[in-house]
Amino acid sequence: MIGELYTESLAGxxxxxxHVDGTRAPLEATRWREPIAGDEELLTRCAGPTLDVGSGPGRLTVALTRRGVPALGIDITPHAVHLTRRAGAQALVRDVFGHVPGSGRWATVLLADGNIGIGGDPLTLLKRVRELLRPGGWVLADVAPPGTASKVDRVRLRHGDELGEWFGWATVSAADIARLGVSAGFTCVDHWTRSGRWFARLR
Amino acid sequence: MIDAQIVVIAKEPVAGRAKTRLTPPYSPAQAAQLAASALEDTLRAVAQVPVRHRVLALDGLPGSWLPPGFVVISQRHGGLDERIAGAMADAHRLHPVPVMLIGMDTPQVTPELLTSSMETLAEHDAVYGPAADGGFWLYGRRVPDPATMLGVPMSRPDTGTVLLHRLRRECRSVGLAPELVDVDTAADAALVAAEAPWSRFAAMLEAMALPATAGAER
Incomplete structure (x- = not known):
């Protein structure tokens, strides 16, 4: 499962x-436990109730909670949710395509750390996230640099001989986020770069 | 249920990137709309084939044109020979069953034609479908071997002959699928639409209502 191997990765x-062509890269999930340069670009723009989709160990959910911004993390990995709660923030084991509390009332939905790739179909994900937002609410997302090719990969996690199931994961370039956002029903899309990361904002 | 897979190798229909050889006479936006129609016709035909797996090897991102039931993988980098060989190898790694690959330029393809081609592959080591322009529209292997495809010169009148020659040398038996016209130019588009008046592609072409003479230029 994604969950078990992801849990092992969080533990180091x-x-x-x-990838399907056999190439491999370290997941290094522990990097998502500490602040990452550029996080402030996302955190300062979360003005109201914020849903952190694919919150992992809860780095951003926890930072928002400490600032007094109401935040909920959702992740499909129970251990990641446990880490978030232990750090003093609210989190639930939820799939973004399943039942999510507060649907239609979130001021901000975060798709940080490449989570716009969840499900391998960013158009469907953005349409889903739009249902979760309140009217006028914002999606804040990490995207890939403009020169990157947007794509959908089939990937799996691996630890030695232990293999997870294949799952879809998308990469969305900053150059494609506007047309994707418009297709999903957003009317206002922009992107910018800071600290080596590319961010997009959709309303 | 046929225990095999169909791979559609395609480019996301974005203006200026897809079916650029239809411009002129069509605008880049129209060419992209025609590409989207052809892709959707192709995918919907594949969706009706009783085959175990359906894979879309995509350059770009999926859109509302993607019907359910497809696994999406990204295309590899390189020339068309490398991308086709890579898509078949990657699909086979995902699902270790025979692979039949088609493109997005034959919207006239029917589920029946695809099913009979899969049956041909079940009786041979390879199946090959020639295109009217000298290329090929369908290529299947019981077990894909990238070496067969790598280095085949693409978009030439002898592309198909080179591939078929290699297949006949490397495989014990090669089955043939019928020849189809693939859409490259506006003249091809008119031919294909006439052949498949039921298709989304034909409806889109008609909606664009190009003066009849323009379709005859090559």
Missing amino acids: AAVEIE
């Missing part, structure tokens, strides 16, 4: 992400 195990 050398879990890899493997």
Whole structure:
């Protein structure tokens, strides 16, 4: 499962992400436990109740909670949700395409750390997230640099001989986010770069 | 249920990137709309084939044109020979069953034609479908071997002959699928639409109502 190997990776195990062509790269999930340069670009723009989709160990959910911004993290990995709660923030084991509390009332939905790739179909994900937002609410997302090719990969996690199931994961370039956002029903889309990261904002 | 897979190799229909050889006479936006129609016709035909797996090897992102039931993988980098060989190898790694690959330029393809081509592949090591322009529109292997495809010169009148020659040398038996016209130019588009008046592609072409003479230029 994604969950078990992701949990091992959060604990520091050398879990890899493997593509269908056989290439592999370290997942290094522990990097999502500490602040990352550029986080402030996202955090300062979360003005009201914020849903952190694919919140992992809860780095951003926790930072928002400490600032007094109401925040809920959702993740499909129970251990990641446990880490978020232990750090003093609210989180639930939820799939973004399943039942999510506060649907239609979130001021901000975060798709940080490449989570716009969840499900391998960013158009469907953005349409879903739009249902979760209140009218006039914002999506804040990490996107890939403009020169990157947008794509959908089939990947799986691997730890030695232990293999997870294949799942879809998308990469969305900053150059494509506007047309994707408009297709999903957003009317206002922009993107910018800071601290080596590219961000997009959709309303 | 046929225990095999169909791979559609396609480019996201974005203006200026897809079916650029239809411009002129069509605008880049119209060419992209025609590409989207052809892709959707192709995918819907594939969706009706009783086959175990359906894979879309895509350059770009999926859109509302993608019907359910497809696994999406990204295309590899390189020339068309490398991308086709890579898509078949990657699909086979995902699902280790025979692979039949088609493109997005034959919207006239029917589920029946695809099903009979899959049956041909079940009786041979390879299946090959020639295109009227000298290329090929369908290529299947019981077990894909990238070496067969790598280095085949693409978009030439002898592309198909080179591939078929290689297949006949490397495989014990090669089955043939019928020849189809693939859409490259506006003249091809008119031919294909006339052949498949039921298709989204034909409806889109008609909606664009190009003066009849323009379709005859090559």
